[in-house]
Amino acid sequence: MYQLSGVTKRYRRGKTNVDALRGIDLTIADGDQLVIQGPTGGGKSTLLQMLGALDRPTSGVIEFDGTDLAKLSEARLTKVRSENIGFIFQSFNLIPTLNAQENVETALVPMGVRPADRRARAAAALESVGLGERLTHLPSELSGGQQQRVAIARALVKEPKVLLADEPTGNLDEGTRDDIMALLEGLWRDRGLTFILVTHDSTIAKRAPRLATLRKGTLTVRESSRT
Amino acid sequence: MFFTYLRRELRRRRKAALVVALGLALGIGLVITVDSVSSGMDQAQGKVLKSLYGLGTDMTVTKAAPASGTGSTTRPKFDFDANSSGTSQSSDRVMVQGFQTLSSSVVSTVGKQKDVAGAVGGLNLQVLKINGTFTQGQFQQRQGSSSGGGFPGGGGSSSTPQGEVKGGGAQFDANSYTLYGVDVSDLSMGPLTSSKITSGSTFTAADANAKVMVADSAYAKQNKLKVGSTVTVKGTKYKVIGIATADSGDAAANLYLPLKQAQTLSSSASKITTVYVKASDSQQISTVKSEIQHNISGTTVTTSADLASTVSGSLSTASSLATNVGKWLSIAVLIAAFLVAGLLTSSAVSRRVREFGTLKALGWKSGRVTRQVMGEALVNGLIGGALGIALGLAGAFAVTEISPTLSAQLGSSASTGGGQGGPGGGAPGGFGGGARQAASKTLDVALSAPVSVGTIVLAVGLALGGGLIAGTFGGWRASRLRPADALRRVE
Ligand SMILES: Nc1ncnc2c1ncn2[C@@H]1O[C@H](COP(=O)(O)OP(=O)(O)OP(=O)(O)O)[C@@H](O)[C@H]1O
Ligand SMILES: [Mg+2]
Numbered sequence: 275m276y277q278l279s280g281v282t283k284r285y286r287r288g289k290t291n292v293d294a295l296r297g298i299d300l301t302i303a304d305g306d307q308l309v310i311q312g313p314t315g316g317g318k319s320t321l322l323q324m325l326g327a328l329d330r331p332t333s334g335v336i337e338f339d340g341t342d343l344a345k346l347s348e349a350r351l352t353k354v355r356s357e358n359i360g361f362i363f364q365s366f367n368l369i370p371t372l373n374a375q376e377n378v379e380t381a382l383v384p385m386g387v388r389p390a391d392r393r394a395r396a397a398a399a400l401e402s403v404g405l406g407e408r409l410t411h412l413p414s415e416l417s418g419g420q421q422q423r424v425a426i427a428r429a430l431v432k433e434p435k436v437l438l439a440d441e442p443t444g445n446l447d448e449g450t451r452d453d454i455m456a457l458l459e460g461l462w463r464d465r466g467l468t469f470i471l472v473t474h475d476s477t478i479a480k481r482a483p484r485l486a487t488l489r490k491g492t493l494t495v496r497e498s499s500r501t
Numbered sequence: 502m503f504f505t506y507l508r509r510e511l512r513r514r515r516k517a518a519l520v521v522a523l524g525l526a527l528g529i530g531l532v533i534t535v536d537s538v539s540s541g542m543d544q545a546q547g548k549v550l551k552s553l554y555g556l557g558t559d560m561t562v563t564k565a566a567p568a569s570g571t572g573s574t575t576r577p578k579f580d581f582d583a584n585s586s587g588t589s590q591s592s593d594r595v596m597v598q599g600f601q602t603l604s605s606s607v608v609s610t611v612g613k614q615k616d617v618a619g620a621v622g623g624l625n626l627q628v629l630k631i632n633g634t635f636t637q638g639q640f641q642q643r644q645g646s647s648s649g650g651g652f653p654g655g656g657g658s659s660s661t662p663q664g665e666v667k668g669g670g671a672q673f674d675a676n677s678y679t680l681y682g683v684d685v686s687d688l689s690m691g692p693l694t695s696s697k698i699t700s701g702s703t704f705t706a707a708d709a710n711a712k713v714m715v716a717d718s719a720y721a722k723q724n725k726l727k728v729g730s731t732v733t734v735k736g737t738k739y740k741v742i743g744i745a746t747a748d749s750g751d752a753a754a755n756l757y758l759p760l761k762q763a764q765t766l767s768s769s770a771s772k773i774t775t776v777y778v779k780a781s782d783s784q785q786i787s788t789v790k791s792e793i794q795h796n797i798s799g800t801t802v803t804t805s806a807d808l809a810s811t812v813s814g815s816l817s818t819a820s821s822l823a824t825n826v827g828k829w830l831s832i833a834v835l836i837a838a839f840l841v842a843g844l845l846t847s848s849a850v851s852r853r854v855r856e857f858g859t860l861k862a863l864g865w866k867s868g869r870v871t872r873q874v875m876g877e878a879l880v881n882g883l884i885g886g887a888l889g890i891a892l893g894l895a896g897a898f899a900v901t902e903i904s905p906t907l908s909a910q911l912g913s914s915a916s917t918g919g920g921q922g923g924p925g926g927g928a929p930g931g932f933g934g935g936a937r938q939a940a941s942k943t944l945d946v947a948l949s950a951p952v953s954v955g956t957i958v959l960a961v962g963l964a965l966g967g968g969l970i971a972g973t974f975g976g977w978r979a980s981r982l983r984p985a986d987a988l989r990r991v992e
Contacts, residue, residue, distance in 0.1 A: 319988050328862055328985040349866070355984070356864020367859040367987055369506075371513040376505060383502045384864040392502075412513075428863070440988055 275436065275468050276302040276325060281334030281344075282491075283320050294320040295331065296491035304435075307462055307469045309482035316488040318472045319440055325470060326359050326438045327351040339435075356384035360429030362439035362458075366421040368413040368428075374400055375409040378428045385432060399427035403457060419450035423457070430461060436468045437461075443475060451475070507876050517849055518881050521842045525885025525967040526892055528831070528838030529960050533893020535827035536959065537950040538900055542820040545946040548748075549816070549909045558690050559786050560804040562611060562776035562793055564601040591632045593735040595767045598627040598679060602772035607797055608684075611776055614796065616789050618781040621690045622773035624682035624763045625754070628734055633673030678720065680734070681754035682763025682773075685709050690777040692753030693745060701728035701743035708759050715743040717752035732756065735766055814910035816946060839967050842885070843974035846878050850978040857979050858986030867980050874979045875972035882968020890960050893952070900950035908945050 283295040294317040302308055310318050323329040324336055327343050330351075336343040338358075343351065360381075368377045378396035387395065397409055403423040413421050422442060429437060439458065443451035455478060462469040471478070479485055485496045511518050605622050612620035683693055685704040693703070693715070703715055716726045721744050726732065730741045739758060747753070764770050780789045790802045850857070857870050 323985045323988065326862070328987070329983065352861070352864055352866055352984075355862060361859075361862050361987070363859070363987060365855075367855055369856055369859070371509040372506065376502075376509070379502060380860060380865070381863050384866065384869070389502075 275304045275306070275339065276300065277335070277337035278324075279335050281321075281324060281331045281336060283317070283324065283329075284332045293491050295324070298324075298334070298491075298493050300486070300493060300495070302468060302470070305466045305468055306484065307471070307482065308484050308486055309479055310470065310472045310486045310488060311474065311476075311479045312488035317491045318488050321488060321493075322438055322440050322470065322472055325436070326361060327354045352384075357432070358435045360432070360434040360437045362422070362425050362429050362437070362442045364441040364444040366413070366418070366425045366445070368421055368424055370413050373410045373412055374405060374416065374424045374427075377413070377424055378431050381428045381432050395431055396427070399431040400424065402430075403427045417450075418446050419453060422446065422450075422454055426454075426457065426461070430465070433465075434467070436470065439469075439471045441472055441474060443473070443478075503873065503876065506873060507880065510877055511880055514849075517845070518877075518884065521845050521878070521881040521971060522885035522888055524838045524841045524845070525882055525964060525971075526888035528835040528967070529886055529889025529963050530892025530896060531831040531834050532963060533890060533952065533956055533960050534896030534900070534950065535823060535831045536956045537893070537897040537952045538948070539820070539823040539827060540953060540956075541900070541948050541950040542816070542823050544951065545816055545907060545948055546820060546909070548946055557694065557779055558777045559780040559783065560778045560790055560793075560802055560807075562603070562607065562778060562797065563774060563801050563803070564603050564799060565801055566600055591630065594629040594631070595680070595735055596627050596629065597767055597769060597772070597774060598625040600625065600774040602769055602774055603776065603797075603800070605771045605773050607800075608773065608776050610796060611778055611793055614789065614792055616781050616785040616792075618779045619687070619690060620779070621684050621687045621777045622760065623684060623691050623775045623777065624760055624767070624769070624772065625774045626680040626682065626763055626767050628678055628680055630676040630678075631673050632676070678755040680763055680766070681757050682760040683715075683757050684760045690779060693757055696745035696747045696752060698743045699746045701741070703743050703745070704757075704759060709761055711759060712737060712739050712762065713742045713758065714739040715745050715757040716741050717755050717757075718744050718746040719752060720755035737762075737766065814908045816907040816909040819905075819907055819948070835963065835967075838885075839970045842878070842881070842967055842971035846874070846881070846971040846975035847978045850874060850975045850982075854982055854986050855989055857982050858984055858989065861982065861984035862987040870982070871976040871980045874975040875969075878972030878975055879965065879968035882964045882966075882971065885967060886961055886964020889964065890957060893956075893960065897950040897952045900948065904947045904949055906945050906947050 278298050278300040281295055281298040281300075282293065285292040285294055298321065310321065312318055320329075324331050324343070327338070327346070328351075330346075331344050334344060338354065341354075343354065346354065369380065372380070375393065375396045378399050379392045382392045382395060397406070400406060400409060400423075403426050405420060405423050405427065408416060408420065408424075411420075413424070416424065422445075426442075437458075442458065443454050446454060458469070458471070461467065471482075473479060483498055485498070487494050487496070602624075603622075608620050608622040611617060681692060683691060683704060685708045686706050688694070688704065696717070698715070699718060701715075704713070714732055716730075716732075721727070721741070726741050726744075728741055728744060732739045732741060739756075739762070745752070745757065760773070764772060778789065778793070780786050786804055786806075790804055793802050794800065857874075860870055861867065
């Protein structure tokens with residue numbers, strides 16, 4: 275699925291440069307799960323942006339299904355995102371003025387799905403994360419865990435190949451965190467997704483079949499025997 | 502999704518939308534009020550000008566009266582029988598008033614010109630009637646005593662100047678009034694069009710040689726004239742067939758009669774003093790003016806614009822206030838409103854960086870996000886437009902309700918008998934030339950603020966423009982957001 279070699283990312287901040295990624299080599303196979311951890315400022319979110327076609331690296335190759343994302347135009351990257359990649363964010367990032375169902379529908383808008391289909395698929399996706407009763411609730415009318423479930427439904431409604439999550443449980447209490455993790459792991463298993471998860475949570479990291487650690491832009495990967 | 506999203510945003514962020522809309526509403530409301538007030542000013546000026554010109558006239562052609570010294574043509578001379586001492590005598594002196602005459606062929610010359618829709622001639626006359634007795638040997642006829650003697654420098658336009666000349670045992674009543682010779686073959690233009698026939702009837706084309714008159718209502722009242730009354734001028738009897746009431750309360754002449762009759766009375770066959778010209782296209786007025794000046798040398802061509810520049814008084818003050826201060830104020834407020842709307846929209850986008858970043862991360866094209874922002878701004882603009890139209894209508898309504906009275910003073914040059922402008926007032930040689938010219942007219946006009954469809958269209962245009970400007974600010978901002986902004990932690 276992914277083949278990264280020599281990926282660097284340098285941010286310019288006035289006169290100073292920040293090397294967020296310094297030569298990342300990484301291979302991720304179809305249907306793999308990769309957990310990324312590391313100290314704050316280590317470059318985890320930056321790497322996730324590269325994998326999610328949100329940004330282009332300063333140098334290096336990011337091969338995704340045979341195409342180099344580093345060489346694609348903004349418009350092509352947009353297309354890759356809309357078709358293949360589902361995102362889950364730490365702070366849920368729901369549109370505050372849209373209800374649960376409409377929020378999920380936003381993921382189908384760029385694919386040109388007809389409104390009636392869109393509504394049906396959004397409702398089904400919410401059903402699958404246990405929110406079948408909450409279609410017309412606004413984000414502000416939902417608990418944190420429920421909001422993250424809406425975000426998960428939104429990420430998965432278009433049936434992407436890859437699911438990227440940046441600290442999805444960072445804003446949740448412990449019980450809810452376990453629920454969400456269980457949900458995500460279940461979905462990963464059932465749907466054959468490639469699942470890349472950034473987390474600070476050491477219990478999650480310990481369970482991970484494959485753990486990458488990012489420190490000051492450098493990556494080390496620990497393979498563990500699959501359970 | 503576009504409309505759902507738009508509706509949801511506007512409903513759930515009502516306050517922000519309202520602030521933008523209110524800013525625009527203020528600007529647009531001001532524009533509507535100022536626009537309608539200044540068109541009210543135009544109407545008021547139009548009323549004033551119409552009272553001078555009559556309807557449908559774009560310009561007049563006249564020839565200035567000669568300066569004093571060559572004024573012998575207009576200087577009156579009376580021949581009294583000096584032998585019939587003690588008997589009452591009367592004499593009418595009919596003079597061309599205020600202008601030098603033009604040949605009536607000028608009318609057809611002008612009429613044939615390009616872009617001229619019509620031309621009609623008219624003749625302004627003044628009649629000076631002297632009644633009196635004198636005793637032989639005591640009357641000394643001197644020019645100084647007759648021109649400088651008992652005549653007031655100028656009378657009110659509708660009051661007839663009366664004077665008494667006493668000299669050497671002679672006693673005279675002088676009585677002057679104005680006549681206007683109407684081209685009865687074309688009644689669509691000329692001073693009579695600004696009057697309504699309130700009794701009897703007006704002239705018809707068949708009246709060309711008839712001894713008939715139409716009397717101005719004010720003069721008729723003063724002299725107890727009615728339809729059917731007889732007026733004698735220079736021994737000729739005229740029958741009053743109609744009473745005309747001037748729209749502005751200020752008539753162009755005391756008595757109107759067919760042009761031929763006026764020419765005969767003043768022994769100026771085929772002469773006129775004024776040509777009333779209508780241009781076929783109001784855009785061509787100045788072209789027509791210079792063409793006439795070129796074709797007929799020595800004439801004065803006065804357009805409505807020329808006349809308007811002689812209007813002074815509170816009307817012109819208010820009018821220039823509305824057109825200058827009001828215009829600039831509303832433009833300034835409008836620009837400020839547009840800028841504020843733009844900045845508010847743009848700052849609203851910055852507060853929604855993560856929202857739009859997320860949509861881009863989900864695969865929304867930049868254009869779709871921009872469109873969404875533009876759509877919101879446009880709707881805000883339209884709401885602002887609707888509120889602004891309401892505000893503006895309220896403002897215009899208030900002005901019309903209060904209807905402040907403005908007075909218009911017309912420069913002395915514009916107050917001659919026929920009402921047309923012309924520099925004739927400068928040098929009155931005898932009393933015929935200057936009698937009415939020294940007086941300046943004052944008209945009172947109530948101001949209204951009519952709101953035209955054009956103004957509303959303008960307001961809607963401004964609303965759309967304001968929304969578009971705001972949307973451009975916001976949309977530009979939104980288009981520059983990176984999808985990676987979705988991951989930004991701080992709002
Ligand atoms: N847009 C940016 N402009 C400039 N510097 C940036 C930008 N984004 C990230 N950085 C810098 O790059 C480095 C890596 O940032 P990144 O967000 O990837 O860290 P992280 O591992 O996700 O940290 P955290 O655990 O706190 O989320 C940091 O030093 C950060 O300051
Ligand atoms: Mg991070």
